[in-house]
Amino acid sequence: MHSxxxxxxxxxxxxxxxxxxxxxxxxxxxxxxxxxxxxxxxxDLPLQHLDQMKGPxxxxxxxxxxxxxxTLTKCENQQVLDTRPxxxxxxxxxxxxxxxxSPPGDEGMVPKDLKLMGAHVVIRHGDRAxxxxxxxxxxxxxxxxxxxRQFHHLPKLQNYEHVMAQAAQIEDDVTSEFSRWAMYxxxxxxGEGQLTGQGAMQQVLNGLHLHQRYAEPPHNLRLDHSTVAVxxxxxxxxxxxxxxxxxxxxxxxxxKQIKIQSTPTLMFCDSKAAPGSVCLCPGLETLRxxxxxxxRSEGAAAHSLATYEATTTKTLAQVFGVSSAALPxxxxxxxxxxxxxxxxxxxxxxxxxxxxxxSRCTTTxxxxxxxxxxxxxxxxxxxxxxxxxxxxxxxxxxxxxxLLLRIAQGLHRIMLGNxxxxxxxxxxxxxxxxxxxxxxxxxxxxALGLKEAVWPGYATRLVFELYKRASTPDVRAQHFVRIxxxxxxxxxxxxxxxxxxxxxxxDDLCEFERFYSHIVSMNVQEFCLSLRSSRxxxxxxxxxxxxxxxx
Numbered sequence: 001m002h003s004x005x006x007x008x009x010x011x012x013x014x015x016x017x018x019x020x021x022x023x024x025x026x027x028x029x030x031x032x033x034x035x036x037x038x039x040x041x042x043x044d045l046p047l048q049h050l051d052q053m054k055g056p057x058x059x060x061x062x063x064x065x066x067x068x069x070x071t072l073t074k075c076e077n078q079q080v081l082d083t084r085p086x087x088x089x090x091x092x093x094x095x096x097x098x099x100x101x102s103p104p105g106d107e108g109m110v111p112k113d114l115k116l117m118g119a120h121v122v123i124r125h126g127d128r129a130x131x132x133x134x135x136x137x138x139x140x141x142x143x144x145x146x147x148x149r150q151f152h153h154l155p156k157l158q159n160y161e162h163v164m165a166q167a168a169q170i171e172d173d174v175t176s177e178f179s180r181w182a183m184y185x186x187x188x189x190x191g192e193g194q195l196t197g198q199g200a201m202q203q204v205l206n207g208l209h210l211h212q213r214y215a216e217p218p219h220n221l222r223l224d225h226s227t228v229a230v231x232x233x234x235x236x237x238x239x240x241x242x243x244x245x246x247x248x249x250x251x252x253x254x255x256k257q258i259k260i261q262s263t264p265t266l267m268f269c270d271s272k273a274a275p276g277s278v279c280l281c282p283g284l285e286t287l288r289x290x291x292x293x294x295x296r297s298e299g300a301a302a303h304s305l306a307t308y309e310a311t312t313t314k315t316l317a318q319v320f321g322v323s324s325a326a327l328p329x330x331x332x333x334x335x336x337x338x339x340x341x342x343x344x345x346x347x348x349x350x351x352x353x354x355x356x357x358x359s360r361c362t363t364t365x366x367x368x369x370x371x372x373x374x375x376x377x378x379x380x381x382x383x384x385x386x387x388x389x390x391x392x393x394x395x396x397x398x399x400x401x402x403l404l405l406r407i408a409q410g411l412h413r414i415m416l417g418n419x420x421x422x423x424x425x426x427x428x429x430x431x432x433x434x435x436x437x438x439x440x441x442x443x444x445x446x447a448l449g450l451k452e453a454v455w456p457g458y459a460t461r462l463v464f465e466l467y468k469r470a471s472t473p474d475v476r477a478q479h480f481v482r483i484x485x486x487x488x489x490x491x492x493x494x495x496x497x498x499x500x501x502x503x504x505x506x507d508d509l510c511e512f513e514r515f516y517s518h519i520v521s522m523n524v525q526e527f528c529l530s531l532r533s534s535r536x537x538x539x540x541x542x543x544x545x546x547x548x549x550x551x
Contacts, residue, residue: 105487
């Protein structure tokens with residue numbers, strides 16, 4: 001008889017031995033199963049012959065042979081991607097106008113015997129978030145923060161955000177139409193149509209450029225809060241663009257002394273500021289609409305649009321997963337795509353699997369540089385057509401007359417020496433800034449007769465300079481006007497001086513009297529009366545036709 005203690009010890013030894021052998025058996029079976037499962041199998045070997053691979057005591061299992069997944073190849077009709085960076089396309093780069101350094105330009109570059117008397121400048125606002133959201137586009141919002149790190153060589157530009165943040169702490173005039181907006185882009189995400197930090201940088205550089213050309217030698221034009229006047233449309237991006245421009249232009253930026261005048265129209269027409277202006281012309285918009293319809297249905301612009309609709313829209317629709325009919329006009333598409341083109345954001349692509357031909361393959365479609373050129377083609381073709389269309393020429397001449405009259409009269413007052421001594425810059429400033437839109441610049445460029453008949457890029461500037469050549473014993477004093485578009489002299493292209501430029505080459509000057517007489521002599525009032533009369537006759541004719549149909 002074994003004692004209970006001995007029995008317990010013996011039982012424990014038996015259990016340990018059994019457990020040891022069970023582990024060995026389990027391990028053996030696992031290895032055996034794995035070897036059978038991963039044994040090489042011929043594609044031609046029938047499944048029943050797998051029994052031959054089983055050894056004595058092997059588990060009876062149905063083993064599924066290993067089949068690697070087929071590799072998808074690219075379809076034969078694969079899009080050949082244009083790998084050029086979007087900004088390497090000249091037209092895109094021109095529109096985006098990336099602020100890499102001080103903008104080039106010949107402002108102030110005239111013979112030494114000419115004295116700069118004053119200047120009026122019309123600008124388009126800087127880079128903004130798109131106004132159009134393309135259907136199916138999942139791009140993240142643009143940043144509205146200012147990043148001036150690349151401008152370490154321009155201390156004033158690097159200090160822009162700090163100075164503006166301090167200026168924003170000063171209590172604003174609550175009656176101002178601009179008081180509800182921030183003075184500069186300062187949000188992490190841009191809302192629709194808001195000025196980006198990049199757009200602010202563009203305008204600061206514009207201001208710095210003109211300060212260097214005008215306020216420094218040889219011209220030494222006095223530029224301060226008492227000699228500079230600013231006008232802006234009541235839109236946040238034009239208001240912020242004007243402030244950014246002023247920050248670069250003025251030697252000292254004093255928020256308390258800044259007075260920005262608001263304008264209710266895109267064309268800055270003001271009959272009080274410029275007597276003789278006609279700011280209301282019923283039926284004028286009809287002329288523009290006729291020009292748009294005509295260019296979309298006839299000639300090279302219509303052909304370019306048809307090509308775009310037959311080719312480029314298919315790529316856009318496929319990438320965004322919508323129908324071609326859901327896309328806006330080419331201008332709207334270009335606006336929506338500007339977030340990619342102007343901010344170096346990788347444009348969208350889509351990869352689809354195609355198995356219709358019996359073998360599976362993939363197609364990758366991207367919005368690349370070639371696609372962007374395809375969008376720009378009808379946009380520019382439309383602009384060129386509009387610039388030559390008789391209806392749009394009339395529309396441009398009338399709609400911009402108030403602004404041109406304002407510029408002509410302002411420069412004329414400077415020429416006569418009627419500079420105010422009571423610091424009332426709204427009456428006789430030496431420098432005037434008009435912060436507007438593409439729809440301000442386009443008809444203005446057309447009315448002047450300039451060759452640059454394309455959609456104006458961000459921060460476009462149109463400059464009107466007034467110069468004086470001092471009198472001599474033999475020659476009385478002379479005054480000249482000089483017009484520059486984005487720094488390029490274009491005076492000799494204008495309708496009032498295309499054959500009367502007195503100085504050729506880069507100087508490109510024209511007698512001021514030619515410019516002034518051309519603007520002042522235009523009888524816009526009579527044209528608008530005839531347009532209203534014609535419009536009334538058309539309405540009566542349509543009513544009569546409706547009555548005839550009823551009868």
